[in-house]
Amino acid sequence: MAQLSDDCFAFGGPMMSVDEAVGLITTRVNAIVDLETVRLIDADGRVLARDIAAPLPLPPFTNSAVDGYAVRNADLPDSAERALPLDGRIQAGGLALAPIKAGHTARIFTGAPMPPDAETVFMQEDVRVDDAGRIVLPPGLKPGANVRPAGEDIPQGHVALRAGQRLLPQHVALAAAFGLVGLDVVRRIRVAVFSTGDELTSPGEPRAASQLFDSNRFMLMAMLRRLGCEVSDLGILRDERTSLANGLKQVAGTHDLILTTGGVSTGEEDHVKAAVESIGSLVLWRMAIKPGRPVAMGIIEGTPLIGLPGNPVASFVTFVHVVRPTVLALAGSLPAPLLPIPVRAAFTYKKKAGRREYVRASLRRTQDGALEAIKFPREGAGLLSSLVDTDGLIELDEEVTRVEPGQSVGFLSYADLL
Numbered sequence: 001m002a003q004l005s006d007d008c009f010a011f012g013g014p015m016m017s018v019d020e021a022v023g024l025i026t027t028r029v030n031a032i033v034d035l036e037t038v039r040l041i042d043a044d045g046r047v048l049a050r051d052i053a054a055p056l057p058l059p060p061f062t063n064s065a066v067d068g069y070a071v072r073n074a075d076l077p078d079s080a081e082r083a084l085p086l087d088g089r090i091q092a093g094g095l096a097l098a099p100i101k102a103g104h105t106a107r108i109f110t111g112a113p114m115p116p117d118a119e120t121v122f123m124q125e126d127v128r129v130d131d132a133g134r135i136v137l138p139p140g141l142k143p144g145a146n147v148r149p150a151g152e153d154i155p156q157g158h159v160a161l162r163a164g165q166r167l168l169p170q171h172v173a174l175a176a177a178f179g180l181v182g183l184d185v186v187r188r189i190r191v192a193v194f195s196t197g198d199e200l201t202s203p204g205e206p207r208a209a210s211q212l213f214d215s216n217r218f219m220l221m222a223m224l225r226r227l228g229c230e231v232s233d234l235g236i237l238r239d240e241r242t243s244l245a246n247g248l249k250q251v252a253g254t255h256d257l258i259l260t261t262g263g264v265s266t267g268e269e270d271h272v273k274a275a276v277e278s279i280g281s282l283v284l285w286r287m288a289i290k291p292g293r294p295v296a297m298g299i300i301e302g303t304p305l306i307g308l309p310g311n312p313v314a315s316f317v318t319f320v321h322v323v324r325p326t327v328l329a330l331a332g333s334l335p336a337p338l339l340p341i342p343v344r345a346a347f348t349y350k351k352k353a354g355r356r357e358y359v360r361a362s363l364r365r366t367q368d369g370a371l372e373a374i375k376f377p378r379e380g381a382g383l384l385s386s387l388v389d390t391d392g393l394i395e396l397d398e399e400v401t402r403v404e405p406g407q408s409v410g411f412l413s414y415a416d417l418l
Contacts, residue, residue, distance in 0.1 A: 340410025
């Protein structure tokens with residue numbers, strides 16, 4: 001388990017910016033050191049535990065990049081066509097042990113090893129066959145064309161995958177190309193997830209007229225699983241300080257992170273802050289972010305706790321900017337900053353200076369080929385439809401106070417947030 005000091009997240013400012021929050025997390029969370037070995041097929045999304053140096057060059061032998069005809073550079077035509085007789089045939093997976101005779105060419109196929117002394121390949125569509133069956137080569141081809149030298153992609157010994165890399169399918173492909181069958185990865189981060197509130201009931205359970213089905217918990221668990229976490233669904237904790245404290249304390253010793261949603265504001269029935277303070281320490285973040293200002297973070301018996309807002313959109317946005325970097329830091333992952341892409345605003349918007357805001361938007365392609373962002377027509381942080389019917393978030397930095405149509409703004413696709 002991650003064991004943190006009670007003042008790990010201490011912060012002296014009255015309002016924490018998004019960048020300050022991310023910096024605090026990534027520099028003060030202790031990475032998990034437990035490792036496990038997984039098969040390649042199971043490595044996608046995991047965090048690599050050790051550097052991988054290329055055990056062989058890629059490609060491991062010099063080969064043809066095309067179907068065509070291999071020649072020695074000494075036999076390349078200069079200013080006029082040249083006809084060469086055939087001297088052999090080399091298929092992919094075959095051997096090319098004998099060199100090509102001087103003044104000859106060999107039929108070769110994509111991926112086949114180059115014969116000794118042959119250095120260039122003519123594409124089959126660029127040559128013709130004369131009446132004598134010789135291969136007529138056109139002039140002007142550069143020496144070495146259409147050949148993939150051994151190690152051209154990655155030389156032997158080069159560190160091709162770094163510890164802390166969150167593995168994607170292309171990284172798995174590279175490991176397979178090295179002939180590896182398993183990878184050492186950081187074990188999955190264990191996260192306990194609670195919702196809080198008497199107004200909630202779980203899907204499938206009876207719902208009173210004044211209750212809502214709990215949606216946040218399922219959204220957060222899905223997001224955690226996309227980050228490769230092992231998730232414990234611990235249901236709904238009621239709005240009572242003692243039961244909240246007992247529920248949180250029970251899971252602190254067996255999980256790397258505790259995640260709650262709801263009950264972190266300053267209302268009389270928001271009991272998470274007091275419950276955590278009774279069994280651990282808590283710094284209540286008043287993050288300069290909209291939606292999602294009320295975010296809590298603390299330590300219970302060495303285990304970090306994050307309390308997210310109860311409104312679904314606020315919970316989603318703060319998960320991206322608080323929980324995501326925490327999970328990656330716990331897994332020892334390399335930094336993975338969110339990089340908005342520039343798009344053209346198709347809306348007018350006013351905001352306060354000093355806080356970062358995220359506006360839900362859809363993209364469309366304009367007649368001039370530009371990407372244009374269309375703002376969701378309603379503002380509420382409780383509107384799940386605003387997450388379902390849009391493509392991502394417009395990020396408006398602290399210094400921005402107004403957006404006008406045609407202005408360039410930064411767009412974060414939902415697909416890039418997890």
